[in-house]
């Protein structure tokens with residue numbers, strides 16, 4: 001059994017675990033989640049913490065929230081840090097801003113967070129992070145061929161894998177049907193925002209996933225995001241060629257994927 005203690009707000013971990021430990025932070029449109037992760041075990045160490053996303057979600061406000069999260073989690077000094085971010089992140093630089101403040105575009109998030117925390121930080125797209133976690137430890141474990149991970153939340157995120165290897169920043173959530181961007185149209189948030197019935201929303205999701213499948217011909221589709229809790233409401237009704245399964249890491253996927261990336265990159 002793993003033993004841990006808390007000393008002056010900092011989690012103390014056994015030495016043999018320290019080398020596989022990373023802090024994962026997942027920034028969402030409404031909330032920020034964070035936890036220490038034992039990447040080797042694929043498990044959170046201690047509680048997952050939550051703080052609301054500051055409004056407006058500017059670079060300075062989010063950098064401050066990331067620092068607050070590090071302190072809240074009590075990550076031991078020197079723990080690698082990974083951040084999952086809800087936008088395209090190429091070599092640390094944010095390239096679009098659908099669910100985050102427009103002032104992020106062109107911001108080097110990796111540098112910003114590294115300065116805020118005083119240590120190197122790996123930053124990647126949130127859906128890529130969730131996908132990496134599912135492929136390593138969840139529903140995509142051992143999946144060969146093409147796997148498409150779709151996260152349904154405030155927006156739609158995508159992560160595409162070939163034999164477990166990620167093609168980053170695919171942004172297939174923004175496929176457009178009849179000139180309509182699917183991201184705000186078929187996301188989980190759209191169902192709530194527009195007061196759609198399950199049937200109405202499932203019909204949009206079917207159109208979206210059907211189109212995505214037609215373009216990519218994945219061997220497996222994994223549905224993640226908060227709505228995967230309610231997977232039994234919609235998964236059995238989808239008519240797709242590939243098997244569609246729910247993500248198993250649910251709300252922890254982004255945090256775990258960010259931690260995996262931190263150990264890999266930092």
Ligand code: BGC
Pocket residue numbers: 085086087088096098099125126127128151153154155156157158171173183
């Ligand atoms: C963004 C993606 C992100 C997704 C989920 C989309 O609006 O463009 O980068 O992965 O939302 O947060």
